[in-house]
Amino acid sequence: MLTVFDHPLIKHKLTIMRKKETGTKDFRQNLDEIGGLMVYEVTRDLPLNEIPIETPLCQTIGYEMAKDVVIVPILRAGLGVVNGIQNLIPTARIAHIGMYRDEETLEPHPYFEKYPSNMDEAAVIIVDPMLATGGSSVAAIDMVKKQGATSIKLVCLVGAPEGVKVVEEAHPDVDIYLASLDDHLNEKGYIVPGLGDAGDRIFGTK
Numbered sequence: 001m002l003t004v005f006d007h008p009l010i011k012h013k014l015t016i017m018r019k020k021e022t023g024t025k026d027f028r029q030n031l032d033e034i035g036g037l038m039v040y041e042v043t044r045d046l047p048l049n050e051i052p053i054e055t056p057l058c059q060t061i062g063y064e065m066a067k068d069v070v071i072v073p074i075l076r077a078g079l080g081v082v083n084g085i086q087n088l089i090p091t092a093r094i095a096h097i098g099m100y101r102d103e104e105t106l107e108p109h110p111y112f113e114k115y116p117s118n119m120d121e122a123a124v125i126i127v128d129p130m131l132a133t134g135g136s137s138v139a140a141i142d143m144v145k146k147q148g149a150t151s152i153k154l155v156c157l158v159g160a161p162e163g164v165k166v167v168e169e170a171h172p173d174v175d176i177y178l179a180s181l182d183d184h185l186n187e188k189g190y191i192v193p194g195l196g197d198a199g200d201r202i203f204g205t206k
């Protein structure tokens, strides 16, 4: 299922991120804030355990999260989405996936993978600011499924219709969340209107 957020705060903050004159500090701050706003909805269906607790007044029933949450940033730009989510789920574990693209076949190849031990039981949230061709998202989902993950969500900021289609066809069981579904991919693989190279804008590189 695809969810595209329709919220004034997200639209306002994403507009700041899109502007070419926005610098690294404001870009990162708005990315953190949008991540926090999105996680509220992304985690809506997480299971809870009921637990008996005692308040200063009486005994009652409270709740605690039934599953560990694992955030999986796709390096490098995905790292920029971790903070906003982790602020709201401080106990989340952070896995990492690094991939490079073969210049000839254009296929993504992993060069780094690191996971916690309980991927099969965890609620896994893969994060990458840009869902462009969908190639790296599909590969990342393949990789976490190989680790046993069954509860997987993909959270991106900006998506292209082409990339959404590729992910939906390869992994129909994975819910996709976007702050914006943009118009198209250009010939260089950039999302239009987009926000440029997310990794460079997050880390201040070129």
Ligand code: URA
Pocket: 077, 130, 132, 189, 190, 191, 192, 194, 195, 196, 197, 198, 199
């Ligand atoms: N990656 C980016 O950083 N930006 C795009 O527009 C597409 C892929």
